[in-house]
Each structure stands twice: as C-alpha cells, then as structure tokens.
Amino acid sequence: QDMHGNTRLQQEVRAGCEIQCVDCHGTADKRPTLRTTGPASYTSSPDGLGRDLMAMRTPFGKRRFERVGDRVFQNSMVEEGLSWEVTQTVDVIDPTHPRYNRKAALAKTVRFEGDRMVWGDLPPGTCPAHANTNMHCIACHSSWNPSCYGCHLPQRANVKMPHLHWDGDVTRNYTPYNFQTLRDDVYMLARDGDVTGNRIGPARSSCAIHVGSYNANREAIYFQQQTISAEGPSGIAFSTNVPHTVRGRDGTKQCTDCHVSKANDNNAWMAQLLMHGTNNLNFIGRFAWVAAGEHGLAAVTVTERDEPQAVIGSTLHALAFPERFKHHVEHGRRLEHAHEHPGRDIGESLKKPAYQPEVLQVQLRGEYLLAACGEGGLRAFDVAFTDDKAFSERIVTAPVSPLGQRFYVPTKFAAAVAAPTTLAPDPTRTHAPENREPTIHPMYGYVYVADKYEGLILVGVATMIDGNPSNNFLKRDLTFNPNGLLTGARGVTIVGTYAYVSCDAGLVVVDMDDPKCPKVVTVVGEPFLKHVRNVQVQFRYAYACDAEGIKVLDVTDL
Secondary structure (H helix, E strand, O other): OOOOOOOOOOOOHHHHOOOOOHHHHOOOOOOOOOEOOOOOHHHOOOOOOOOEHHHOEOOOOOEOEEEEOOEEEEEOOOOOOOEEEEOOHHHHOOOOOOOOOHHHHHHHHOEEEOOEEEOOOOOOOOOOOOOOOOEOOHHHHEOOOOEEOOEEEEEEOOOOEEOOOOOOOEEOOEOOOEEOOEEOOOOEEEEOOOOOOOOEEEEEEEEEEEEEEEOOOOOEEEEEEEOEOOOOOEOEEEEEOOOOOEOOOOOOOOHHHOOOOOOOOOHHHHHHHOOOOOOOOOOOOOEEEEEOEOOOEEEEEOEOOOOOOOEOOOHHHHHHOHHHHHHHHHOOOOOOOEEEEOOOOHHHHHHOOOOOOOEOEEEEEOOEEEEEOEOOOEEEEEOOOOOOOOOOOOOEOOOOOOOOOEOEEOOOOEEEEEOOOOOOOOOOOOOOHHHOOOOOOHHHHEEEEEEOOOEEEEEEOHHHHOOOHHHOEOOEEEEEOHHHOOOOOOEEEEEOOEEEEEEOOEEEEEEOOOOOOOEEEEEEOOOOOOOOOEEEEEOOEEEEEEOOEEEEEEOOOO
16 A cells, blocks of 8 residues: 555555554554554554554465464565564564663663663663654664756757656646756755654755746847745745665764764754755855945856756866866856946936945845845845846846835845745745745744944845735844944854844844844954954854954854
C-alpha cells in the first residue's frame, strides 16, 4: 500500500504511508507491536488499528515476520530461504545485551533531572531528550539529505512542446524545470507537519521556485521572479522530507552534528542545521547590484542567461559553456556587461540641476531595489525589467507615474538600508488558520534605514508586492533614536528579530520583535569597538568591522 496507494487521495505522500520505523524496531522503552501505526494505518484494518504484520505471508508460504523469544526475524519476499534479524531498539540500550551500543544508549536515554544531565536507564514516565514523540528516527539516522537550491521555470514562447510532467497537451509555450544547485553537503532540521505529528526531522530546500518568461523575440518579460503565497509566505520555501538515506551505526549523526561541541568548533554547522543560514548559499541571481556613490547604481551581469545559469568564470561555466568561458579568461576574467542608473529621478534634474545623487548602499527585495542615497534619503527602483532588451530604460524610479507613486522617503542622511531577507514575504495579507500556513513576523513588512542624524528609520514596504501600483506611496512608520544613542548610524544588519546598528556609540543591538516598539538590548562601544562600520552575524558570533580590523563578539546571550 505504501508504494502503490490505497485509492484514497492524500494531501501529501506521507499521509498515505501506514508503516513507520517503530512498528518493527520498537522504541527505547518498549518492543514493537508488529502492527502498523503510521498516518494511513487506520485505512488497512476494519477496526482502524493498523495492519497486523504477523499475519502477512511471503510468496513461499512463510510468515513475513517471526518472533523467536524477544528476537524478531523478517523473511524475504523475493528470495526463498533468506531472512534477517530486525534489530530491536530496546536491546541496544541494554548493557547486558550483545547488541549494546554505548553511544546509542546515550542518545536514546539522555535527559535532564533538575540541572543534571543523566543517561543510561529509562525509568517509566521519564521523557528523554530524543523521545520518539518529539523526533523522527530519521533525524539522527539519515546519513545525508539532497537539497536543490533554486528551481528556475523559464517559459519560452514559440517552442512547440508537450507539457512537461503534466497532461501532455501540446503548447507553444515551453516551460522546463531547471534546478540551479544540487547539493548533498547540507543538513537541516525542522518541525514536521500535522500528518506526522509536528516532530523534528530532516528539512531541505526543494521548492525554491523562480519564474522567468521569454517572448517570441527572446525578450525577457521577467526573469528569476519569486513567487509569493496568497497568505504571504515566500515561494522560496524549505520543507521537511524523508531523505531515503537511513543508516545504522556506520552513518548515524553524532552528538556534535546537532549540538554545540565542547571544542566550540562547529558554529557554522549549527547555523546551517537550525536553518539560520551561513551566507554560503545566498541567492544572488543574474545580477549583482552595486552602489556606486555619485555614479548611481549598477546591475552587473554575473551569470549566463541560458540554462544552466552558470556563474561566469565558475567551474560550471567552463563545463557548460566552454567557448564563453574561454572568451572570459582571454579578457582577463573581467565582467564586461552591466546596466546603470544615475540614482535620481528625471524630474530632479529639472528641479535641482545642481543636485548630485549619491547611492551609498543597496538592498534587493523582490522586484525592487532599495537604495540609501545620503541626503537623498531612501529611494526604491523598479528592477523587474532589467534583463528585457525591449526597454531603453531598464531601471526606473516610478514605473507607473511620478504622480501615481512615491518611491522615496526623505531623510536627513540615509547611510545604509537593510531588509530581514532578500525575499519578499508579506505579513499584511489575510491569514486563514485552517490553511496551516505559517504566520509572517510583522518585522518582514519593513525595511530598516540607518540615518546619520536620525538613527534607525522603519519604512513599510508591504504595498510594493500586493499587485496594486496605485498604493505605492512609501512613508516612514517609525524613527528610533533614544536620547541620540543612534546618532552617526552608518550600518544596519537584521539578525532574527534584532537590528545591529553601527553608530558613534558603537554597536547597538535593538530588539525589533514588536517593530513599532523597539527596545535597546545592549551597547558595545570603546574600548572594544572603535568607529565600527558594519557587522555580520553567524549563529552565536558577530563579526564586526571597525577602525582596527575585524573583531569577533559572542552574541549567544545578548
């Protein structure tokens, strides 16, 4: 049934599976019932209590499973006379049993009693740290997990092809599936869905959809655009999965694969495991955006347009596009193509002919590029058509009308701008609990401007992705500079629900859990940091750049 279904339509694959690990291997405190207990087990017996595995027989007439005392044997369905013993979890934690495994006993029985960590025995009523009710077996017993970061769906006109992976109808618009990055060196854990009991299990990037469309003239109507759920979550999604790489003692996760090591040397691994990110696999896309000061801004082409969209100069580029790679090397490995924008609206050149724009920092968010423009404040640029050769001006300040939109927010001196993510989740959309979509934290509806004189400024940007261009009138929602503490702000980084602001006072950490009521958490200034410029955070450590170089701060407990 688990392989071929039971004629019932399910919302996800695992909802149709009736068997799970503990049905044959048992748990740390009891032997197996040899009766299925998975999500679909209720469908396989009249009483709804699961299938009796002991009643099943092989094609050769033997029982599928047999008990010999406390031992369980499974007979092959394929080869007559072949059988093997099914290891019992209870036995591996019993010091008197031949299958005793000290590491397994630690993992399956470890718990806190008060503030003391104990392990070894498992008295009735105790709740170990890795209890089966809270964790899937595969959380520790999956040796690796395949992840595909980014799936590009480029629809091309005038290509007569049948629908791919669908009903087979022929269409003139062909949409292939092009996975951009496949990796097996990434391992992450997350809470599972309702069907499997919200337990902790492996997770991966497997639904990160970017969409492109090319017309008959090979013009990019849009490129690598993100999808957004009707309720606000980004389509660049992660999901729990079953890796199919289950292993025993030779491939099981070790303690420091999921916990901070005693040697304190697995910080990046922990950041990845807990899905905080390591900045190793950030999505850049076809263009790298550059703030060029008085020269405005530029979109530098860093990948090929054709699939696979290899980074120019990379190993993949050499393999997939050898002639273009050779040309790139012969030209000194210099990137040769970019699209620029002066950084100001055309109307400003008429009103203020002496005004010199200054773009100090840029932040991509969805179809828009947000720029900190010094005395020009915060300005948003529509960059959706940057790759469309049909547009003479590929980057615009007011795509509808200067009167119908206001894509700027005046500030005294905007030095930096940051968003919680380069994706575009929308916390302002209607949320229906029955859809089981996760809620979006309200701080994702803002971008954060570090202003030299005004401190930290919050600007609401949710209206920029609601599909309605008539309400794109940006305004500041909050200015935060308690007693002038954030004066001289020149850098801001969003980490979780905190804003790390670099200013004259040093590094100021601001709690943004309630964006409309920020709170200062801590200040690190001289003599530890001198004229700090900016900071990046990875899990428990912050790397601050100041006048003396790079300094590392422990931010585990702010």
